[in-house]
Amino acid sequence: MISSDDFGSFFLGGFECSSHKRADGRRLDLLRTTFHDALATQDYQQLxxxxISAARDGFRWxxxxxxxxxYDWSSVLPALDAARANGIRVIWDLCHYGYPDHVDIWSQDFIDSFCxxxxxxxxxxRERTGRSGIYCPINEISYWAWAGGDMAQINPCVTGRGAELKHQLVRAGAASAKAIREVDPGAKFxxxxxxxxxxxxxxEPEAEWAAENYRISQYEAVDFLIGRNEPQLGGHDGCLDIxxxxxxxxxxxxxxxxxIPMGHHDYRPLSRMLVETYERYxxxxxxxxxGAEGSAAAPxxxxxxxxxxxxxxxxxxxxGICLYPILDYPGWENDRxxxxxxxxxxxPGGVRKVHERLLAEIRRHDHLAPAAQKMVAYA
Structure with missing residues (x-):
C-alpha cells in the first residue's frame, strides 16, 4: 500500500544526481559538484x-x-546513514542517465549488469535502513531516449536510435524491478x-494530428513498463506503484x-494533465x-x-510535490x-543559505498534506 504517510511530508526535496557523459566525453556528477555527497547529513538536517521529511536521492552506478x-558502496553509505539518522524517507534513483564505462548500453550485458x-x-x-525501499530504477526514460538516442546530447550520444534506446531502457527497468523484489518483496516503484x-x-488537420500524436507519446514509456504495449519488452504491473x-x-x-506561455489559451492547466494521467493508470x-529559476521559483x-x-x-x-533540484547547481553545459x-x-560548516521566498511558499501550502492523506492508497 502507498499513501502520503509513506513520505511524512507533502513536499519532498530532490537532490540532482545526474551522472551521465556529455557529447564531449566529460562525465557529470551532480552529487559531487553540489557537495551533497560530502554534506548529506547537513542537507538532510536542513530539510x-x-x-520536509522525504527526498529523492541517487546511487552512482x-x-x-x-x-x-x-561493488564499492562507499559513495552512497553516508547518504543512507544520514537519511536514517534524520528520519528522511528516500526515493532512490538507481540509474540517473549514468552507467559504468565497461557496460555497453546496447547489449544484453547492460540489462544483466543493471539487474x-x-x-x-x-x-x-534493506539491511542498512531496516525497511523496504522505494525506487525509480531508471530516471526519465522518455527524455533519455530523446536526448541520448536522437539528439546526441548525452550518452550514448547518437542520433536516429531514440526508439531503440527507449526499448532498451524499458527492458532494463522492468528486469530491475523483478530483481529488486527478489531481495525486497515489499519494495515500491x-x-x-x-x-x-x-x-x-x-x-491544418495534419498539424493537429502531428501535435496530438507527439503529446500522446508521453505515455509510451510507462505503457511499455506495465506491459500494456510491446509486452515482449518484459513490462509488468509490478513495475509501477506510483x-x-x-x-x-x-x-x-x-x-x-x-x-507556450502560461496564461495563453493554448496553455493546458496542470490539473487537467494530472486528471488525464490518473484516469489512464x-x-x-x-x-x-x-521548479523554476531565480525570481520565478516561488510564483x-x-x-x-x-x-x-x-x-x-x-x-x-x-x-506530494518534489522540489527538484532542491540545491542550486552548476549547469550541465556551462557550469553556470x-x-x-x-x-x-x-x-561555513556546510550550512546552506535558504531561499526564504520559496520556503514561505512551501509553508503557505501546508494545508495540502491533510487533503492528500484522505486519498485512498493504491494496493
Missing part, C-alpha cells in the same frame, strides 16, 4: 528544519561498479517521466516552435520534479500547488550556477 561485478546492481543495491538499502502538452503550430511526473515551465510548446501520482511553485489542489478536489490522489533550489551553495 527537516524546513518541515559508475562509481559503485567501476570494476565489473565488484545484478539493482538487486545488491536493494539488499543494501515509481516512474519519473515528463508530463507535457504539445499544441499544433497551425490550423506515477511520477516531472513538470517544468518548458513542458508545453508548439510542435516545432516555441514554448489509476495509480497515485507524485510530482517527482518541478511557479504557487501555480503548481494551486493546480495540485484542484486535482485533489477532483479525486486525483496526488501524494542555476539558482533553482530551496538551498544555495554551502557556507
Amino acid at each position: 527537516r528544519q524546513c518541515g 559508475h562509481l559503485i561498479e567501476s570494476t565489473p561485478g565488484q 545484478r546492481f539493482s538487486r545488491e543495491a536493494a539488499r543494501l538499502v 515509481l516512474t519519473a517521466e515528463p508530463v507535457i502538452h504539445v499544441a499544433p503550430g497551425g490550423p 506515477i511520477g511526473l516531472n513538470f517544468y515551465p518548458a513542458n508545453q510548446w508548439y510542435l516545432g516552435g516555441s514554448t 489509476r495509480r497515485p501520482i507524485l510530482i517527482t520534479e518541478t 511557479w511553485l504557487h501555480y503548481v500547488c494551486a493546480e495540485v489542489e484542484d486535482a485533489l478536489a477532483e479525486g486525483v490522489p496526488v501524494l 550556477m542555476c539558482e533553482v533550489g530551496l538551498f544555495g551553495a554551502p557556507g
Whole structure:
C-alpha cells in the first residue's frame, strides 16, 4: 500500500544526481559538484528544519561498479546513514542517465549488469535502513531516449536510435524491478517521466494530428513498463506503484516552435494533465520534479500547488510535490550556477543559505498534506 504517510511530508526535496557523459566525453556528477555527497547529513538536517521529511536521492552506478561485478558502496553509505539518522524517507534513483564505462548500453550485458546492481543495491538499502525501499530504477526514460538516442546530447550520444534506446531502457527497468523484489518483496516503484502538452503550430488537420500524436507519446514509456504495449519488452504491473511526473515551465510548446506561455489559451492547466494521467493508470501520482529559476521559483511553485489542489478536489490522489533540484547547481553545459533550489551553495560548516521566498511558499501550502492523506492508497 502507498499513501502520503509513506513520505511524512507533502513536499519532498530532490537532490540532482545526474551522472551521465556529455557529447564531449566529460562525465557529470551532480552529487559531487553540489557537495551533497560530502554534506548529506547537513542537507538532510536542513530539510527537516524546513518541515520536509522525504527526498529523492541517487546511487552512482559508475562509481559503485567501476570494476565489473565488484561493488564499492562507499559513495552512497553516508547518504543512507544520514537519511536514517534524520528520519528522511528516500526515493532512490538507481540509474540517473549514468552507467559504468565497461557496460555497453546496447547489449544484453547492460540489462544483466543493471539487474545484478539493482538487486545488491536493494539488499543494501534493506539491511542498512531496516525497511523496504522505494525506487525509480531508471530516471526519465522518455527524455533519455530523446536526448541520448536522437539528439546526441548525452550518452550514448547518437542520433536516429531514440526508439531503440527507449526499448532498451524499458527492458532494463522492468528486469530491475523483478530483481529488486527478489531481495525486497515489499519494495515500491515509481516512474519519473515528463508530463507535457504539445499544441499544433497551425490550423491544418495534419498539424493537429502531428501535435496530438507527439503529446500522446508521453505515455509510451510507462505503457511499455506495465506491459500494456510491446509486452515482449518484459513490462509488468509490478513495475509501477506510483506515477511520477516531472513538470517544468518548458513542458508545453508548439510542435516545432516555441514554448507556450502560461496564461495563453493554448496553455493546458496542470490539473487537467494530472486528471488525464490518473484516469489512464489509476495509480497515485507524485510530482517527482518541478521548479523554476531565480525570481520565478516561488510564483511557479504557487501555480503548481494551486493546480495540485484542484486535482485533489477532483479525486486525483496526488501524494506530494518534489522540489527538484532542491540545491542550486552548476549547469550541465556551462557550469553556470542555476539558482533553482530551496538551498544555495554551502557556507561555513556546510550550512546552506535558504531561499526564504520559496520556503514561505512551501509553508503557505501546508494545508495540502491533510487533503492528500484522505486519498485512498493504491494496493
